[in-house]
Amino acid sequence: MTTAAPPEATERLRAAGLRVTVQRVAVLEALAVHPHASADTVFSSLRETLSGLALPTVHGILGDLTGAGIVRRVSLPDAGSALYEVQDEFDNHHHLQCVECGRVEDVACATGEAPCLHPSHDHGMRIIEASVTYRAICSDCERNK
Ligand SMILES: [Zn+2]
Ligand SMILES: [Zn+2]
Ligand SMILES: [Zn+2]
Incomplete structure (x- = not known):
């Protein structure tokens, strides 16, 4: 049983017109705690609490959130992979x-x-x-x- 999500991540998803899922909420919360995280970092911070979560799923969720404009994808010259952060407008x-x-x-x-x-x-x-x-x-x- 997972704990109830704080309203913020849920509200962001709803405001963006995305279906609220436990995994999407978890990814948004992970990014709030670790801004500028790669998909790998998000995945390793969640894999223990969300059993059944797979790295491709994390990539898919990050793509959905980025497409909806609530997550920003940051490409930095000295980072090995794309980094993500929660975007405020x-x-x-x-x-x-x-x-x-x-x-x-x-x-x-x-x-x-x-x-x-x-x-x-x-x-x-x-x-x-x-x-x-x-x-x-x-x-x-x-x-x-
Ligand atoms: Zn400037
Ligand atoms: Zn340094
Ligand atoms: Zn930033």
């Missing part, structure tokens, strides 16, 4: 990523609206957003150098 935040250990932190956009950077030449395309990743070295890695 379109907040246009950016990421700081340690190039040594891969630690990822959110940073608010300096201008607060997308696109926050404009190219010198747009080649006739309408710019939607600038995907900004600050590549950095965290203080732990700096210390261990």
